[in-house]
Each structure stands twice: as C-alpha cells, then as structure tokens.
Amino acid sequence: MKILVCISKTPDTTTKISFVDGNTKFNYEKVQLIINPYDEWYALVRALELKEKGLAAQVSVINVGLADSDAIIRKALAIGGDDAVRVNAEPTDAFFVADQIAQYAINEKYDAVFLGKETIDYNGSQVGGMVAGIMDVPFISLASKFELNGNVATAERDISGGKETIEVTAPFVISCSKGMAEARIPNMRGIMAARTKPIKVIEPNATEKLTSVKNYELPIEKAGCKMIAADNVEELVRLLHEEAKVI
Amino acid sequence: MSVLVYVEATDGKFKKPSFEAITYGAKVAAMLNVEIHALCIGEVSDDELKSLGNYGANKIWFVKDERLKNFDPLVYAKVITQVESQTNSDVLVLIQNFNGKAIAPILSARLKAGLISGAVDLPLMSGDSFTVKKNVFSGKAIANYEMHSAKKIIALTSNSIAPVATENKATVQEIKIELTDADFKLKVKEVVKASCKISLADAEIVVSAGRGMKGPENWGMIEEMANILGAATACSRPVADINWRPHGEHVGQTGLTVRPNLYIAIGISGAIQHLAGVNGSKVMVVINKDAEAPFFKAADYGIVGDVFEVVPKLNEAFKKFKSGN
Ligand SMILES: Cc1cc2nc3c(=O)[nH]c(=O)nc-3n(C[C@H](O)[C@H](O)[C@H](O)COP(=O)(O)OP(=O)(O)OC[C@H]3O[C@@H](n4cnc5c(N)ncnc54)[C@H](O)[C@@H]3O)c2cc1C
C-alpha cells in the first residue's frame, strides 16, 4: 500500500494573532511555523507505524505551499517520511488545496490519503472530505483508531451521537484526530537522513476559486472578569440568572 | 431557487441544532426571497418532521432507505445532491457537527460550491457580494469569507443563532432517491452511543474541570453540578491523558471545540491551547485557587478559592435556585 500524508504549515499554537494590510492578511512576522499538529502527531505517525509493521510500502508527504514550507517538509521527512512533493502555490482556499492533492493522488496511484482532522489556523475540516469527493472514494472522517489488514482498513470514528467502528477497502481518504498515534520527536539519524531525501516540486493545476477571505476581525474584548468572593456563591448564581441570563 | 437545510434526528427526535439550522435557513431564504426546504434522512415520525415547520421550513422532505441506516458521508452527499437538484437549491445549510464535517466538504467538491464550515452568523449580501463570518485561529480571530461560486454551502456552528418559532405551513413529503448497492462501500461494524446524557458538542451548559481536581475520585461534585444544571461535563487535556476522564471529554485545541452559553471551568489554569477550544462560549465562569491563573483574563465571572470548598457550596446554591424556579 502507498500512503500519501498531507501536511500543512500553521502558526505555533501560542502565536499572538494579528493582521496587516487593513486586516486583510495574517501577520506572519516573528511567527514560528509548525506542521499542523493533527497532521504530524496523528496522520504522519500512524502512517509510519503501518510502514514499520510492513503494512505499507511507501509513505510520501505532500504540501501545497511556497518554498517557505520546505522546513516543515524536512521535519516530516526527519520523522520518517520516505519522500515528499510540494505543489508550488500559495494555498488560496480549501478546494484549491484539495484539488491539487486529489489529482496528485490519482496520477501517482496512492491507495490511501491521510490528513489531519483540521488545520488549527483556518479550522476548516474541509480538505479531507473534498479530496474524497474529488477522488470519489470512501471518506473515513474524524478517525481516532486505524488498523490495516492487507487492503482492508478498520477504523474508529466520531459520528454525531457516538463512535463507531467501520470497515472499508482501499482506496480511501482518512482524516485523523486524537488517539491515532503518539507524537514522535525526530532523532539525529532521521534528521541526517532527511537531508538527502527528495522533495519534488510541481506546479499547480488551474482550479476555480470558490471562496476567499475578505478581511479579519479580532473578537470583542471581554469587559473584564467580575470577581465574586468564595463565601458568596449565591451572588454568582444570581448574576448568572439575572445579569448573564444563562441559567 | 431555494434554500435547502439538511437536518438530523437523534433517536427519532430533532434537537436544538436542527431548529437553529432551520431558523438560519429561513432567514437566508427571506433575504433571497425564496422558499426553504428541509431534508431529513432516516426514520422520523410525520409529526416530528412537521415540527421543522415551526421554525420556518416550507417543504419538508424525507428519504427512507434501509441502507441509509448507517452513516456514510459519500452516500449521504449523493442523496443531498439529488435533493438539491430536485428542489433547485442554491444555498445549502448543514450543522457543523461530526456528520456535517464529513458531508459538507464532499458536497462542496461535488457541486463546486464554496463551503464555509463553522459559520457563526447570517451571511451579508449586497449586490454580488455574499460574505459569511467564521471563527479562525482557534477562536482567536474571525474571518469574513467571500463566496464566489453560484452554489453555496454553509455549515453552521451550534449556539450561533437562537431558534425563532413561526406559523407552521409546512408540507411533509417523501422524496425518491436512486442508490445502487455499489454506492455502499463503507461497512459499519459496531456503534457505541455516547454515554453522557447530554452531548458535549451541542450542550448549552458545560461544566469542565482540570488537574486542580487532584484525582478522578473527586469528580462526583463535577458530575453533580452538571446534573443540577442539565449540563455536559468536559475536562482539560492532561486530565484525559492520564485517564482520569474519558477522551471524549477533552476540550481545547487538540480536543473538541465547544461553544455553550455557559462554560464553568473548575481547577483549570486556562492555557492558550485550552482556551482555543472554549473561548467561543458566551459566558465563562472560572473557579481557581490561584488569583493569577490566566483563565481569569478570559472569564466573565471568577471565584478565587479552593474547589473542594467552593464547588460543594455552589452546588447547594444551584440546587436551591433550581428548586425555587
Ligand atoms: C500543542 C499543544 C496542544 C494542547 N492542546 C490542549 C487541549 O486541547 N486542551 C487542553 O486542555 N490542553 C491542551 N494542551 C495543554 C495545555 O497547554 C495545558 O497544559 C493544560 O490545559 C493544563 O491543564 P490544567 O489546567 O487542567 O492543569 P494545570 O495547568 O496543572 O492547572 C491546574 C489549575 O488548577 C488550579 N488548582 C489546583 N488545585 C486547586 C484547588 N484545590 N482549587 C482550585 N484550583 C486549584 C491551579 O491553580 C491551576 O491553575 C496543549 C498543549 C500543547 C503544547
């Protein structure tokens, strides 16, 4: 089985969010970019575990992004990816990204596409389902466990109102959430090996633009926290009822 | 033209997120001066279906097919696109829950329709421009998205709009969909229904606790508070990681995002990754013995105190309030 793992770059989780150009662009200055945690911790590591068990022959990494993605791609290779491809384009919207990934997966005959459940910057939860829709293959959404037996996958996933175990035959697309695997830190050997692993750069397909960000806003600041004495909990109950009107 | 809203029933009953989605769809339909259709897949009584009309749906369609008992997003998307074409809908509204997150992007790819997942407000329309607000950067900012495609899909975040009751003039009708056995590629082996009485993702009140609770044996008072308030329980990540609480309760950047009307955080420090999953809550209450805990900066109401003293007293006060109501 050939697995394609999709990784995106995202600001580090502790980044202070600000915007430039009249609130139309995210301010990348002094921002550290990391691999989106779901992609790294769950999608990539689970794919590598399958390879180590001899269940997958190849684990490739794909990113849609400009050259500033190379650092995160190298990291994914250091963790253990075999090879990488970068689609040389600024990701404009989820459909654009999904279309690039789906076309590549079809052309290169990947059996499974692994993604994170969502990016922590745009919180879309979109690319995975779109890739499945374009490829017309089953979509295992929000998976927290995944096992492979030849070409047959068993996965546990979240559905509205509970969890279920499903079975599906490759090819398929899977979006990964917590529980799939444990995060790994690249070791020295991995880092050295990554230096010589190939990163192929390809140009994007033309795709229609379905959405774009017009501008950003920061949330309205809270009025401040009203403090209530620990021995006056009745006052909290009263405020929640009369002032906040939430109980 | 019309607006089509896809809703789901749980055990044959619609819950608040469905009424919110219908209300949302009705308001969008009013802006566009078109009809609003609702679609439900599965076994639901006529009366229950008709109840969607209370929130503005004009026509309510249902699809019955034994094979749709199990959730397969690819097949559900196929059903919805057929209904979309039969009802000539240009705007589709879904709920941003686990199933909605799986179906909406497939629909988007199929229909070449722009998708806003996690919308938090009604669209703004002026001339050709159609923009929708959604939270980004884990709730630390809001983005206004412009939709360029003719067809548009909006997946609505729960608790973003209050359901509004109207006069019910709805008709209920079955709609025939063509599906072949080859469409069903996903086999469901086992279903485990969520154990908590109230689903965390949709709860209006969430009582959440962190490492300040010291150990799993102390969660009785947290569950008691949730019981009194009709709330769901949640926890911080370390608490789930050390198995004090089930993983499904973990909220935050790497867990579930919740957006209740009231979030009560007990013995949680308020790390940025935790806040990322909860700062969309309308009102936040923080109980922490450390007056410097970062959570107080994000909170609306705070009590500095020991949970083992404050929570039992607060439970008594909530109980008294509830029995007086
Ligand atoms: C990439 C990344 C992702 C993460 N994702 C998440 C996530 O999704 N969700 C999440 O929650 N965390 C997440 N974390 C972890 C997060 O940074 C914090 O470590 C975590 O939220 C802390 O949990 P806590 O507040 O329960 O524990 P602590 O930080 O240990 O805080 C316990 C709090 O309880 C208070 N306390 C102690 N005893 C008492 C008492 N008797 N009475 C009253 N108060 C008391 C203390 O003052 C303290 O403020 C993530 C971290 C990283 C690096």
Ligand SMILES: Nc1ncnc2c1ncn2[C@@H]1O[C@H](COP(=O)(O)O)[C@@H](O)[C@H]1O
């Ligand atoms: N630019 C990108 N390049 C490669 N993969 C991506 C990119 N953007 C998103 N993805 C993948 O799609 C998943 C879901 O992203 P999103 O729909 O944006 O929340 C991510 O977790 C990644 O696995």
